[in-house]
Amino acid sequence: MSWIDRFQGMHWNPPGNLGWLFLLLIPAAIFYAFYVYRRTEAPLTPGFRTVLSTLRGLLLLLLLAIIARPVISLAIPGGADRGVLILFDRSQSLELPGVETTRFEELMAAKLALQEEVGTQVPVTWVPFGHDIDEPLDTFDQPFELDPKGTSIAGALESGLSVWGGGQRPGAIILVSDGAQTQGADPVPIARRLAIPVSTVPLGSTRAVDDLSLVRVRSNREAFRGERTPVEVVLRQQGLESGNVNVKLFDVTDGQQVLLEEKAIAMEPSGAERKVTLGFKPTEPGLRFLEIVVEGKTGEATSLNNRRMIAMDVREDKTKVLLLSGRLTWDHTFLRRALEADSTLAIHSGYWRSGRFQALNSGLPLPAFNAEALREFRAIVLDHVQPRQLNDQATRAITEFVRAGGGLCFLAGGMPHASWENNPLAELLPVQVGRTGRMREVEARLGPASRRHVLFDPSVPGSAPLEAWTNLPPLSTASGFGALRSTGEALIVAKDAPNGTPLVSWSTTGAGRVLLLAAGGFWNWEFLSSAHRTSHGTMPAWWRRAVHWIAKPDVDTRLDIHPEDFVSGLGDPIRFVARVTDQSYQPLPGVSVDVAVNSIQGDSTSTYSLSLGGEQGFLSGAFEQLPPGRYRYEATASTDSQNLGTVDGVFAVDSLGAEMERLEANHELLSRIARATGGVHWNPDSLGTAFEALERISQGEEETEQVDLWDHPLTFALFVLLGSAEWLLRRRRGLI
Known part of the structure; x- marks a missing residue:
């Protein structure tokens, strides 16, 4: 809406309420401007005298107007006319099945329906989110990539207004998601604090998804060379046909899969958990990375949750x-x-x-x-x-x-x-x-x-x-x-x-x-x-x-720097902790610890750096996101006067994150958000009436904005322009 459409009126605020005086000064100023140039003895043509008189008159009238302090009133749109912020989910769970198609296809259909119903009526800002919120799209159909690192609905709601491009708060927010949040706090109280109606468009289905998944792995974090070590694997199958599946245990420490043991287990479509125990005898000491893989089944929703990685520290002896x-x-x-x-x-x-x-x-x-x-x-x-x-x-x-x-x-x-x-x-x-x-x-x-x-x-x-x-x-x-x-x-x-x-x-x-x-x-x-x-x-x-x-031994405890987990899930922060003590094993103050991380898998040469924070010899810090793979770290501790030593080691980031742990959509969470904020919980096939509902529930009545013309930069620019124009013309004719 242009400022002309928003114009409601103008009023004046002359000092001392002496409006009558300014009315008398207007003709006086015009008379003075023309009188001055009519009486000048310089050889000027009549046309040039008229131009100079007009510039002087306009300058004086503008000066009087500034002194009289004019103010104009502009209407601020209310409700949906303020604009609508649409937050849409781009997490990896959109690859999962929806009601009839995939959730991604449901998202694209919902975007098209919202653009036709809402985007053609009021300004709309499209903002994708996954584990973090992104910059707004230039157009509603601009391509985007799915985020495998997680979903934070709470983070999207909390940061949504910071990327909103409007001059005032949006009249309404629309959240398009499957509701499967894997990171962040409860989004309901955050949505309530916004004081803006949040309407939700659910994707996917709350019905159980046909899938075979590796639910969890239990094992000791430490093992001993030559001693058989059990690895307990828990599987679950929802739907699909009954039958045996093979579960394999691999050693992937050196970057290649070395089969350690394989077992078959019968699975039923009831959704009940089944347990199988694998095992192996470590032959070499050191940190070993193990991968457990279950062979997939035809028709399952995803194969990404058919594997897990764990780490095990193999010792020489107890x-x-x-x-x-x-x-x-x-x-x-x-x-x-x-x-x-x-x-x-x-x-x-x-x-x-x-x-x-x-x-x-x-x-x-x-x-x-x-x-x-x-x-x-x-x-x-x-x-x-x-x-x-x-x-x-x-x-x-x-x-x-x-x-x-x-x-x-x-x-x-x-x-x-x-x-x-x-x-x-x-x-x-x-x-x-x-x-x-x-x-x-x-x-x-x-x-x-x-x-x-x-x-x-x-x-x-x-x-x-x-x-x-x-x-x-x-x-x-x-x-x-x-x-x-x-x-x-x-x-x-x-x-x-x-x-x-x-x-x-x-x-x-x-x-x-x-x-x-x-x-x-x-x-x-x-x-x-x-x-x-x-x-x-x-x-x-x-x-x-x-x-x-x-x-x-003493040397192991005076400088202890390591990741909290030697295998982290995709999207999880990789947290490092450090403990530095003096000769008496007292925490050493004034210590700084820097951690450098390099990939040891594939062709990647990226280096990631982190400085740990803390005091009194206890420090910690985290890499927020790292791509899947295995990494080598080198941590150096120092004070202002000396280098205390370096600790190195390896860790891994699994390719499986929280996105594939819960496959069902969470429509109940989306409904709670809508109810808590006064929004609407739409079905994707009912978006044809979305704009009517937004006009009814959207936040904010029409308001009026006061603009002081006498204190506006454009007024000052016009004053300078008129004065400069008169000065330049007078200079050209030798009047200065």
Whole structure:
């Protein structure tokens, strides 16, 4: 609509309401303009005098008009006349079947109907969206590509007004989609906040789609060379004919499919899930990429969901842990069960009986207590062990084991025992050791150091939040363990002691780590899981984490940079995390971490870069989108003064994303959006009445816009033009 069509009127706002004065000044200004050039003695032709008089008169009249402050009123269109924003889905799910054709063909038919019914009546802006919103199309029939990375209806609604090209908010929004959102928040409250009616056009069908799909894969993230590793595959078939399908497990680490195992499973069209277990024996250590493929069936909706990729870290051998218990207690039972539940640990358990340590009947054999035999182990756990239960040879072997880089967990227990004073093992502990005294029950709390320590980091999967450690059951303290040594650090302390008597502390001795638990009754702490509504198994997970930590070499923990998942789905962010510590394993401030990623598949030479953000040695960041394939990363950590080192590795982006996990359309979501905003939920075949409905529901009555002509740039330009024209003509005739 042009400004002429929108013109409603004009009024004046002269200063002091002296309109009568300006009416008198108008003829005076005209008379003055002509009088000046009639009286001039310069040799001017009558025509030239008329031109100069006219320019001077117009200039004076314009000046009077500016002083009188004219204002014009223009109508602002209301309702659908403001324009309609049409957001249409271009995600990969449009390749799936619709009611009679594909959803893509339904989209094109809906676009054509909307253009004929709405686009010919009011201004329309066409904006495609997938995982993100795109720029508006130049024409409604402009080609576009489908987006395999996901669908964010919430993001499209939230960002739609930012790409709207109109001068004011649109009168209505039309959303054309199958409703299958795979990313983002609930779009209903976002649509409601827009305060604009959102009408929806559903694509596809809510009926179950005939398809065979690989639903999920379950496997350990770690395996061991030479040990058969199971991979559980869950399939589902909806519709299609009954019959066997072949499921294959491939190793694709080197870029080629190497068949590891194949099985056939009978599938029925009922939609019930079926499970099949494949397996293989890794022959080489390292990170392996595995692909599970189920052979497709004729007539299925898509074959894209017939495969999945997983990653598995193959180790040379399990981490051997020696667990020695001086007596059978609840702590012993709880600790042994927690550690034996970790398939990456080989637990050699022994308890004191008949004057010696004996292996459990169902457990692994105990080694000889000498330095050579202990070299096969990465950690030793001494649970309620008394000094007399370790002879001089065993004591020396354990001391040498720790100083050479092994880990020691010393659980003193809450029962009477002989003093460790003057024992060589006492020199390994993070606290001073004295004579035994009276035992007592104490309440525990986290020490300041624990909040930045790896064992209490809540960002690690399965970890309890820090709040879960604020109300711990009491412990029975072991006497004879005193203040921290200069090399020790307290993680959990007694509440009632002025300086916080260390209950859980650690230190380094030589190249090894020592974790001391100077109390008993830790098995009670499992109840903190239910008290704080954390997942069951928090404390067993903490024990396993502690043993892995003391068993891990120093170099692996001071600089730890890796992707959270070594296989990400298409469209998922690839998140990197970094932990950088100093020589004392304290988080190192002022660290920057840069990650460079290169494709190692195909002819692609693209390089992607990312700088991780964070503080106090804990950093993270994410690549939002990467194409499918395998990648090599190189991460460098540094401070202003030095390079701290480089970590490299590989990860993969699967070609399967969330778009093919749910095949049915979600019309109920689209209906909720329309109801929440006062819009209409159309069927695609009822778009012939779309414009009538839009006029009825569209937002905004007709409004009036006031335009100050006296303060308008065009008015100023006209004033300068008239004055300049008169000046130039006078200059040509020598009047200046």
